[in-house]
Amino acid sequence: MIKKLSSYFGPGTFVAAAFIGPGTITICSIAGVRFGTDLLWALVLSIVATIILQNMSARIGLVTQMDLGTAMREIVSQPLLKALLMVLVVVAIVFGNAAYEAGNISGAVMGFSVIYADTQLSFGDFTLDYLPLVIGASCYFILNLNSYKKIEKLLIVLVVLMSLSFLATALITKPDLLSLVKGITLFKMPSDSLTTVLAIVGTTIVPYNLFLHSSVVQEKWKGVSGLKFAKLDSAIAIGLGGLVSIAVVVAASEIPREELRSILDMAETLEPLYGVYAKYLLGFGFFAAGITSTLTAALAAAYVLKGCLGWKIDNTHPKFKWTWRGILLLGVVFSSLGINPIELIQIAQVSNAILLPFIAILLLAIVSNRKLMGDYRNTQFQNTVGVLIILFCLFLSVKSFFMMF
Incomplete structure (x- = not known):
């Protein structure tokens, strides 16, 4: 079944696996606890x-x-502008992904700790959490296979299992269907909800995914014959990822508490209400989210560096491999030593939020360019929709910048 699915789908799964990470799950959980289904x-x-x-x-x-x-x-075409743009992209995404990687691995550890809490070794006064090392080594082995098809199949399995875990958790809570419809169709902005709205958007529309997608799609299909498959693949995989986020909001909205510090709080609250299965489903889902995001964030950073610096290399070249290895290593180090990645992730989110509208503008310029795209350039309607999204991204960028500083 997986082999059949992977023949039609794949690149979109990389995107879904990337944005459904621990940060997204945490934000959606907080949104559900604080505002119910109002922000769907x-x-x-x-x-x-x-x-x-x-x-x-x-x-x-x-x-x-x-x-x-x-x-x-x-x-x-302007050399100075090109150099500045490439520096901005590399700094924001490559170093940003190094910060995110710490959060991704920590998230996988947290999900595992819901099921099995004791993951630390003590050496006198020094304590080491060994699970990040195990996760990092596993991800290193997977990425070092240098096989797009094998990584793709693994991500399809993990994304499907992760989706089933969160959907099952949401169904266990028996949500009110009317409140779901209202949350999706009524544009409510409860008091003090702006920060959460910005966080929801910022963890879903991720700049590095745009670089990742344009690269991995070429590994799957050759030329324009793959366009119809790529379009369907994106809609289904990203739509499934969105369904996961909705399921997390729904499950969290049924939790009778006002604040949520971590996924552990959510798991502990669900267990007495809906049984031990809810706790284990949530823990596995969070663990899978951390693993998939760890794999894709490291790969995305390597693809960004390769494209922006003009490296004419394939994915087996030492430059490409040492880029993702470096990102993965930093994540493992920060997670193992118990260094709190929250401040690093916040800086990464700000840099990505500032970068997003510029990337979106250039993206729209490229897909509208007759010389590069020929008959496959954007239609007027597509450009109009693109401009609206860019305006929304600019609003997000400005708000994120001022709210952080």
């Missing part, structure tokens, strides 16, 4: 915007046979 509309809009932008990125990859970073180098 923001999540649905974010998913739609993500599908549209990722489809544009995939189209660039298949039509031009270039990744997004390389296409940006082609369309920006």
Whole structure:
């Protein structure tokens, strides 16, 4: 079954695996606990915007046979502007992903600790959590296979299992269907909800996914013959990821508490209400989210560096491999030593939020360029939708910047 699924789907799964990480699950949990289902509309809009932008990125990859970073180098002709743009992208995404990796591995550890709490070794006054080392080594082995097809199949399995875990958790809580419909269709903004809305959008529309998608789509299909498959793949995989986020909000909305510090709080609250299965489902889902995001964040950083620096190399080249290895190593170190990655992740979120509108503008410019895209360039309607998304991203960028500083 997996073999059959992977023949039609794959690249979109990388995107879903990347944005459904511990950060997204935590934000959606907080949204559900604090505001119930009132903010589901923001999540649905974010998913739609993500599908549209990722489809544009995939189209660039298949039509031009270039990744997004390389296409940006082609369309920006002014040398100084090109250099500044590439530096901004590399700093924001490559170093940002190093920060996210710590959160991803810590999230996988947290999900595992819901099921088995004792993951630390003591050496006198020094305490070491060994699970990040195990997770890091496992991810290293998977990525070091240098096989797109094997990683793709693994991600399909993990994303499907993760989705079933969170959907089952949501169904166990027996949500009110009317409140779900209202949450999706009524644009409510409860008091003090703006920060959460921005966080929901910021953890769903992720800049590095645009670079990742334009690259991995070329591993799957060759040329424009794959466009129809890529479009369907994106809609289904990202839609499934969105369904996971909705399920987390729904499950959290049934929790009778006002604050949520971590996924452990959510698991502990669900167990007495809905049985031990809810706790284990939630723990496994969070663990899978951490693993999939760890794999894709490291890969995305390598693809970004490869495209932006103009490396004419394949994925087996030492430069490519040492990039993802470095990102993975930093995540393992920060997680193992108990260094709190929250501040690093906040800085990464700000840099990504500031970067997003610029990336979206260049993305729209590329897919509208007749020379690069030919007959596959954007239609006027697609450009209009793209401009609306860019305006939304600009609003997010400005708000995120001022709220952080």
